Amino acid sequence: MADVPVPPSSLRTEGILLREIHVNLLECKVCFEKYNPRQKERRPQNLSCGHVLCLECVRALSHPVLEKLECPFCRQLCDVDSTSHCQALTDLQDLLLSRSPRSPVPHRVRGGSGWVGGLGSGALRLRSAFGGWGSLINPTGVAVFGSTGTLVVVHDGERRVVVFGPQGRRLHGFGRRGRGHGEVCHPVDVAVTPSGYVVVTDAGDGAVKVFTSRGSYVLAVWDSFQMPWGVDVDSCGHILVTDIQAGTLSQVVVDFARGVTLMNRAVITDLQRPKAVACCRVTGNIALVETLGLTTTQPPNGPRPTRLTIFNKDFNVLSQIDSFTLSLGASVWPCMSAVAFDRDGDVIVIDSQRGLIWSLGKLQNGPVLTPLVSGDLVRPVGLVATAQNTLIVLDSGDHAVKMYSVHSDAILVQK
Structure with a gap:
């Protein structure tokens, strides 16, 4: 096309x-x-x-x-x-x-090899939403338990970790507010291991905390962390954590059954305020978003430039792109704040400043900036792309979880 x-x-x-x-x-x-x-x-x-x-x-x-x-x-x-x-x-x-105002039709900004079978195959349509103020308070991170569709969200409520069923029904919550044993002070992000353990980054306590799916405390990792931020887990169950203050990406290996940390090492250093991290279940590649300093040509109150880097599973750089480079062909300045991979290995990013979700395709082949969601969002902060081709977006502005999927004739329909 x-x-x-x-x-x-x-x-x-x-x-x-x-x-x-x-x-x-x-x-x-x-x-x-x-x-x-x-x-x-x-x-x-x-x-x-x-x-x-x-x-x-x-x-x-x-x-x-x-x-x-x-x-x-x-x-x-x-x-x-x-x-x-x-x-x-x-x-x-x-x-x-x-x-009857006109709205822009979903479009591709740069050339590519045509539509693909993942979420980048067209504009996405809102299928369902749940949460709202009270049920969720200023949520910051979301993850999914395997193929069950069960969701886990971290937020500012009394119980910092909330588990929802696939249809949005609240199942239970855990991680009371605090710094004590099994408590969570200020959660930022959450991930789920292949075996079903819940991993939470606690920036307020400077720790990575692990719970069972039912909320039982397993262990906390404090070693070397200053302000842990983004978290994800690879297919082997190894935990990847960004530290926004130390400027590192760390790999943590845990024996979950015994509640013991086997390894905690900084695999990448000298990063600039690293935040979001995501592991691709298809390729094993790792995506990392950094927030860069302002340049002399940028207004001080404008959006900060960001940089997205793709590493292979051995932490070697495969490709890299920043906001400025993306803006050259799009006439917009994408402010990347969260990242995920879809089931085909395409990179998807959140533009929290504009309330947009973009697909970048496979960066190794050159970025293909395609808007996936251009409405319904206030301040998206987290996302998960499932194997069932559903995009789950955590909207902090609405205190809600929103689910999108590909509309069969979305290319022809205006949003």
């Missing part, structure tokens, strides 16, 4: 603005349903604190006797009787519908 040309910058800017309006203004931030003034339960309601919820969520959150509710965003106590219909949002919704 021939490449589709990049849309003009004005259309791109308009599309980003419309996406922000739809995601941040025209849907309830508790149930994630679109406001609908023609459906009573979905009408936007003003609270006395100024925040807006749909009528159904106002009723669900209110005390049945006191007829008061605590705003889920600012915690102010509001009278249910004082809520009113938010006419401004209704008018905005009607205006956008009457305009």
Whole structure:
């Protein structure tokens, strides 16, 4: 299929603005349903604190006797009787519908060898979402238990690690807030070993902590870590950890049955604020994202440049690319903050600044910058690409987990 040309910058800017309006203004931030003034339960309601919820969520959150509710965003106590219909949002919704705005079609920015069978084969469509404020609080990392579809998320709740079923039902939580035995202070990322152990990076405690799938404490690794950040596990069960402060990527080998650390060594040093790390289950390659310092040509309040490096399983560099190089052919500045591999070994990255998910293809063949998700996201922070061709995105802005898959005719459908 021939490449589709990049849309003009004005259309791109308009599309980003419309996406922000739809995601941040025209849907309830508790149930994630679109406001609908023609459906009573979905009408936007003003609270006395100024925040807006749909009528159904106002009723669900209110005390049945006191007829008061605590705003889920600012915690102010509001009278249910004082809520009113938010006419401004209704008018905005009607205006956008009457305009029928155009949105950019999914496109490839650079040449490649055509669409592939992984997630890069077309635009992705939102299939389901779960979580929301209260169920998840400022989540930062997500992982999947093998082929079962069970998810584990780390967040800022009282129990720092939460396990969800494939359909989003909360199963259990563990890792109470704290620095004691089996507790988690400030979790950043999470991974699951092939044998089902849960590995959490605790930046607040400067440790990597391991639990069973049911939440039983196994061990903690403190040696050499200053501020552990990203984590993933290779097919052998070896743990890879980035240290944002020490500037290292470490490999940790654990005897999980005995709860003993067999090896902990820095395999790559002199990195610049390394954050995300991901292992490819197909090739064994490792992807690493660094946050670079600002250059003299960049505004101090602009997005920081990032660099993505692909290593082989022996930690030799295979390819490398940074934000500036990607921007030359795309007229955008991708701010890479998280990374994953799909089932075909293609690299997928999060652009948290714009709320976008990009496929880069196989970097060894030259990057092919393809937008996969260009809507529905507020501040994506973590992602997992499953063997079933589902992309699981952790959206910290919505405190939610969102699942995407390839739409059969997504190439022809505008987002």
